Amino acid sequence: MIRAAVLPAVGAPLEITGIELPEPGPGQVRVRLAAAGVCHSDLSLSTGTMRIPVPAVLGHEGAGTVVSVGEGVTQVAPGDEVVLNWAPSCGRCPACTGGEVWLCDSALAGAAGVHARTADGTPLHPGLNVGAFAEETVVPVNCVLPLPGGVPLATGALLGCAVLTGYGAVHHSARVRAGESVAVFGVGGVGLAALQSARIAGASAVVAVDVSPEKEALARAAGATEYVIASDSTAKEIRGLTGGRGVDVAIECVGRADTIRTAWDTTRRGGRTTVVGIGGTEQKVTFHALEIFHQARTLSGCVYGNSDPAKDLPVLAEHIRAGRFDLESMVTERIGLDGIPAAFENMLAGRGGRALVVFGTPG
Known part of the structure; x- marks a missing residue:
C-alpha cells in the first residue's frame, strides 16, 4: 500500500x-x-x-x-x-x-x-x-x-512538463530569434520557464505580465527586463515600452480569452502569438476580418511546447549544467x-x- x-x-x-x-x-x-x-x-x-x-x-x-x-x-x-x-x-x-x-x-x-x-x-x-x-x-x-x-x-x-513546455514555446513554436522582443503572460511554472528560455534565445527585451505584484522578483530573476501588472491597459503599456511598435513575440501561459486577446494586441504587425495556456470551451476569443488581414500576425496553439522530449531533454540538461537555466x-x-x-x-x-x-x- x-x-x-x-x-x-x-x-x-x-x-x-x-x-x-x-x-x-x-x-x-x-x-x-x-x-x-x-x-x-x-x-x-x-x-x-x-x-x-x-x-x-x-x-x-x-x-x-x-x-x-x-x-x-x-x-x-x-x-x-x-x-x-x-x-x-x-x-x-x-x-x-x-x-x-x-x-x-x-x-x-x-x-x-x-x-x-x-x-x-x-x-x-x-x-x-x-x-x-x-x-x-x-x-x-x-x-x-x-x-x-x-x-x-x-x-x-x-x-x-513546465520546462519542456516553456522552453518549447519559445524555441519551437514561437521560434524566438536573438534580438527580438518577447512578452510572457503568466508567471507560473511554465511562464518562468518561458522567461528563462527567452533569455537563452537572446531576446533583447523580455516583458513579464502577471496579475500579482509579488511575482516581480521571480520574473526578473528568470530574465524579465520589464514587469507589467495585468490591467485593461496592458497592451498600451507594453507598446509604450517598445516605442509604440509592440513586441515581436507574445507567449500566453494563462488560457483565458481576454489574456489571449491582449497578447495578440501586444504584438507588432507581423508578430507571433503563441498560446500555451489551457482554457475551457467557454473562453471565446474574437477577431474581426480586417485586423487579421491588416495586422498580418500569426496566432498558434502550442501543445507540450511542440517538444520531442527525447531530443530536448539533453539540450535542456546542457543549459542546466552550464548555469543558463x-x-x-x-x-x-x-x-x-x-x-x-x-x-x-x-x-x-x-x-x-x-x-x-x-x-x-x-x-
Whole structure:
C-alpha cells in the first residue's frame, strides 16, 4: 500500500489515501517518485476543463528512481533515475511519422487503463498516463526517459512538463530569434520557464505580465527586463515600452480569452502569438476580418511546447549544467501530498511559481 492523491470525481476534493499498485507487467516500469510538480493542468483535470476517466491518480510532472521492470524492458534498469513522460509518442500515427510527436494520436490512450486500486478494490486510472501524485507509480516504458547527468533528481521533475513546455514555446513554436522582443503572460511554472528560455534565445527585451505584484522578483530573476501588472491597459503599456511598435513575440501561459486577446494586441504587425495556456470551451476569443488581414500576425496553439522530449531533454540538461537555466529558482514551495489542495488554491489566486511535492516531506 502506498499513499497517493486521488481524484474521486470531477469537481470533488482530492483524497490522500492508500492505493494498491500492481507489479510491472510486460513492457512496464515501476518508479519510486522523488518529486512531482503541481501543474495547472492537474487543476484543470480536477475541475473538468480537461477530461479524463475518474477516479484517477493525478500528477504528471515527476521524476524518480526505477524500482523494478517487467518482462522485455531493456531501456532502463532498477536504480536508474528517470523523468516521467506523460505524452509518449507512438511513432506510427500520421503526426509522429510527420515529425509532430507532440500531437501523437494515441499520446493519452493510457489514461483509460486501470492503473491501481483503492483499498476496497475500486479501479483507478492514471491521470495523464503516469499518476505522479503517488509515492510510486507503474507506467509503460515509453513513459520514462533517462534523467540527464548533472540534473538534480527532485527539481528534475520540472523537466517533465513546465520546462519542456516553456522552453518549447519559445524555441519551437514561437521560434524566438536573438534580438527580438518577447512578452510572457503568466508567471507560473511554465511562464518562468518561458522567461528563462527567452533569455537563452537572446531576446533583447523580455516583458513579464502577471496579475500579482509579488511575482516581480521571480520574473526578473528568470530574465524579465520589464514587469507589467495585468490591467485593461496592458497592451498600451507594453507598446509604450517598445516605442509604440509592440513586441515581436507574445507567449500566453494563462488560457483565458481576454489574456489571449491582449497578447495578440501586444504584438507588432507581423508578430507571433503563441498560446500555451489551457482554457475551457467557454473562453471565446474574437477577431474581426480586417485586423487579421491588416495586422498580418500569426496566432498558434502550442501543445507540450511542440517538444520531442527525447531530443530536448539533453539540450535542456546542457543549459542546466552550464548555469543558463535554473530549475531551483522556479520552485517557490516544497510540500507533501497533503499540500496539493492548497497549491491548487494558490494557483487559482495567482500566487507563487511552481509548488513541488517532495516525497518524504511531512504533510
